[in-house]
Amino acid sequence: MLSADAAVSVLDVDKSFGSVQVLDDVDLDIRKGEFFSLLGPSGCGKTTLLRILAGFEQPDAGQIIIGGRDMTGVPPHLRPVNTVFQSYALFPHLNVYDNVAFGLRMKRVPAAQQRERVGRALETVRIGDLARRRPDQLSGGQRQRVALARAIVGEPQVLLLDEPLSALDLKLRKELQVELSNLQETLGITFVFVTHDQEEALVMSDRIAVMNRGRVEQLGKAEDLYERPRTAFVANFLGSSNLIEGTVKAVTPEGATVQTVHGPLMTHQGAHLKIGQSVTLSIRPEKLRMERDDETEGNEVRARVDDIVYTGAENQYLLKANGERLIVFQLNADLGADEDFDYEEDVALYLPPGNLMVLEEG
Amino acid sequence: MRRTSPALAAYSWLVYGFLYLPILVLIVFSFNNSRFGATWQGFTLKWYGVLFGRSDVREALLGTLLVAIPSTLVSTVLGTLLGFGLWRYSFRWRTPLTFLMVIPIVIPDVVMGVGLLMLYALVRTVVPFSNGLLTVLLAHVTFQVSYVALTVRARLAGYDRSLEEAARDLGASDLQAFLRVTLPLALPGVLTGALLAFTLSLDDFVVTYFTSGSGFRTLPVLIYTNVKRGITPDINALSALLVGVTALVLVLASVISGRSSAFRRSARRGREDS
Numbered sequence: 001m002l003s004a005d006a007a008v009s010v011l012d013v014d015k016s017f018g019s020v021q022v023l024d025d026v027d028l029d030i031r032k033g034e035f036f037s038l039l040g041p042s043g044c045g046k047t048t049l050l051r052i053l054a055g056f057e058q059p060d061a062g063q064i065i066i067g068g069r070d071m072t073g074v075p076p077h078l079r080p081v082n083t084v085f086q087s088y089a090l091f092p093h094l095n096v097y098d099n100v101a102f103g104l105r106m107k108r109v110p111a112a113q114q115r116e117r118v119g120r121a122l123e124t125v126r127i128g129d130l131a132r133r134r135p136d137q138l139s140g141g142q143r144q145r146v147a148l149a150r151a152i153v154g155e156p157q158v159l160l161l162d163e164p165l166s167a168l169d170l171k172l173r174k175e176l177q178v179e180l181s182n183l184q185e186t187l188g189i190t191f192v193f194v195t196h197d198q199e200e201a202l203v204m205s206d207r208i209a210v211m212n213r214g215r216v217e218q219l220g221k222a223e224d225l226y227e228r229p230r231t232a233f234v235a236n237f238l239g240s241s242n243l244i245e246g247t248v249k250a251v252t253p254e255g256a257t258v259q260t261v262h263g264p265l266m267t268h269q270g271a272h273l274k275i276g277q278s279v280t281l282s283i284r285p286e287k288l289r290m291e292r293d294d295e296t297e298g299n300e301v302r303a304r305v306d307d308i309v310y311t312g313a314e315n316q317y318l319l320k321a322n323g324e325r326l327i328v329f330q331l332n333a334d335l336g337a338d339e340d341f342d343y344e345e346d347v348a349l350y351l352p353p354g355n356l357m358v359l360e361e362g
Numbered sequence: 363m364r365r366t367s368p369a370l371a372a373y374s375w376l377v378y379g380f381l382y383l384p385i386l387v388l389i390v391f392s393f394n395n396s397r398f399g400a401t402w403q404g405f406t407l408k409w410y411g412v413l414f415g416r417s418d419v420r421e422a423l424l425g426t427l428l429v430a431i432p433s434t435l436v437s438t439v440l441g442t443l444l445g446f447g448l449w450r451y452s453f454r455w456r457t458p459l460t461f462l463m464v465i466p467i468v469i470p471d472v473v474m475g476v477g478l479l480m481l482y483a484l485v486r487t488v489v490p491f492s493n494g495l496l497t498v499l500l501a502h503v504t505f506q507v508s509y510v511a512l513t514v515r516a517r518l519a520g521y522d523r524s525l526e527e528a529a530r531d532l533g534a535s536d537l538q539a540f541l542r543v544t545l546p547l548a549l550p551g552v553l554t555g556a557l558l559a560f561t562l563s564l565d566d567f568v569v570t571y572f573t574s575g576s577g578f579r580t581l582p583v584l585i586y587t588n589v590k591r592g593i594t595p596d597i598n599a600l601s602a603l604l605v606g607v608t609a610l611v612l613v614l615a616s617v618i619s620g621r622s623s624a625f626r627r628s629a630r631r632g633r634e635d636s
Contacts (some may be wrong), residue, residue, distance in 0.1 A: 054527075054531060055530075056527055056530075075530070075535075076527070076530040076531050077530050077531070077532075077533045077534055077535055077538075081531075082531055082532065083527075083528070083531045085524050085527070085528055086524075087522055087524055089522060089524040089525050089527065089528035090528075091525060091528070091529075091543055092521075092525075092547065093543075093546045093547055102529070102532050102534075102542075103532035103533050106532055106533035106534045106538060107533050150528075150532065151531075154532065154533070
């Protein structure tokens with residue numbers, strides 16, 4: 001892929017450390033001004049890809065284009081990118097002001113301009129009053145802000161963020177998620193954000209690349225990935241899913257019918273499938289309907305409530321149906337409503353054909 | 363606060379006494395108003411005066427400094443680079459090289475001295491030169507480098523390599539990253555190592571004795587050759603001065619490294635708070 005409005009193009013990049021292949025033919029475009037996330041479990045290669053963009057690692061094969069320029073052989077200090085490190089990596093011997101001014105000094109920005117830009121960057125992340133502090137006198141959240149100010153003060157074309165929020169507690173993390181999104185919109189800089197936290201990625205990103213074992217499993221908008229996962233890995237890594245295996249029985253232009261342990265199930269996807277092919281269907285737990293009586297309109301499964309987890313906003317029902325486990329999430333909408341089900345209760349589950357996704361092998 | 367048991371206190375004093383009594387006796391008798399022997403005849407400073415009147419002492423002092431200062435400078439530069447390299451780069455021979463670095467510290471001085479003597483003799487068959495200031499200086503550098511490299515490496519071991527990456531990410535070349543970030547962080551280790559190297563050179567007798575030839579003498583060698591003819595109070599005074607200077611430098615070194623490790627502790631505390 002290589003398109004004109006790409007801030008970053010990753011072209012067929014391979015990378016191995018010894019005998020371990022960490023990146024396997026990664027190919028993606030990151031658009032100008034977008035908040036792009038690399039999401040995946042640890043060891044999926046997301047951090048390595050970020051380090052390749054920063055110039056700390058060289059790809060074994062393939063090419064990196066940033067701002068239309070080939071980055072092959074360009075050392076980190078000559079790239080139009082800046083990084084926010086997971087450990088912040090603030091210089092312990094310099095105060096906040098000097099930490100932020102470091103990059104401008106390296107680029108020999110005139111002193112008056114330095115003062116102005118450092119001041120502006122500190123104000124942007126709202127720590128203007130901490131300029132004279134040393135890093136060891138700051139809290140985790142404050143250090144995070146310094147790291148951010150230091151990275152944006154040089155006005156890079158692309159900002160690389162390596163799990164910058166993972167060391168913070170939940171409340172602070174939520175706050176900074178919102179702030180980071182706002183900051184990205186104000187600055188208009190392209191953000192490449194590495195995270196293993198699916199919720200963080202969903203909340204903040206314009207587009208997400210889900211990575212697994214050195215490959216990009218699926219790339220798209222948050223809704224696309226969540227509503228239409230293409231592989232079992234994506235279906236389970238982003239939220240939870242019910243996976244149902246089966247064999248294709250009939251194919252029509254409107255979709256397919258799949259024979260499963262729960263009987264035949266219709267899906268609106270799968271017009272491309274072949275009869276006799278084995279497939280995996282996926283449905284999100286909140287997209288099943290749970291009822292007391294069965295209406296027999298098809299796509300219904302008889303089940304029994306095995307366990308109930310109360311999480312506040314919703315109830316999570318763990319059910320047994322034909323020897324398989326299914327999960328259903330139901331909103332706790334009205335107080336006192338007769339919608340709560342009991343342990344051991346027999347129920348009917350309706351799986352709307354439009355909510356059943358056909359997964360690719362992978 | 364826990365009270366120390368009297369037995370433990372007594373034992374501790376005993377150990378310290380055992381270690382420091384000889385030095386204490388030496389210092390006390392450098393102030394003894396008597397030419398000979400071990401009887402106290404009253405306080406005097408005259409032996410210090412006698413000492414500085416002796417031209418051979420002044421010459422040996424000059425020799426000591428001519429060795430100690432340049433050798434410290436050279437070994438500090440080499441040792442810092444070695445310590446930095448062993449910290450910064452992962453390579454196949456890192457572990458054996460780190461081990462080799464410690465050897466000059468643990469090896470007996472005599473072995474080191476004889477080895478250098480033989481090496482010099484071997485080189486002399488190709489390039490003629492005589493033992494003296496230069497051979498002693500080189501000999502001192504060989505053991506000083508290890509001490510500097512060790513203290514620098516230990517100092518850097520507490521730091522994340524991402525600091526250097528951050529510097530490069532912000533536009534610093536490798537050299538700038540080293541000068542602006544790594545070196546300032548390593549500086550307390552560099553200074554401690556340098557002071558240690560200086561005192562080691564100041565005090566060294568064995569290696570110097572083997573490599574100095576006939577014309578060149580440092581203070582420890584002078585003390586040895588004098589004592590062979592009998593202990594005189596002015597030599598006591600000289601020894602006391604050497605002890606004093608060494609102790610002073612070591613205190614300075616421990617203040618530097620103590621302050622820097624306190625700084626690092628507080629940095630670590632700050633990290634845990636977050």
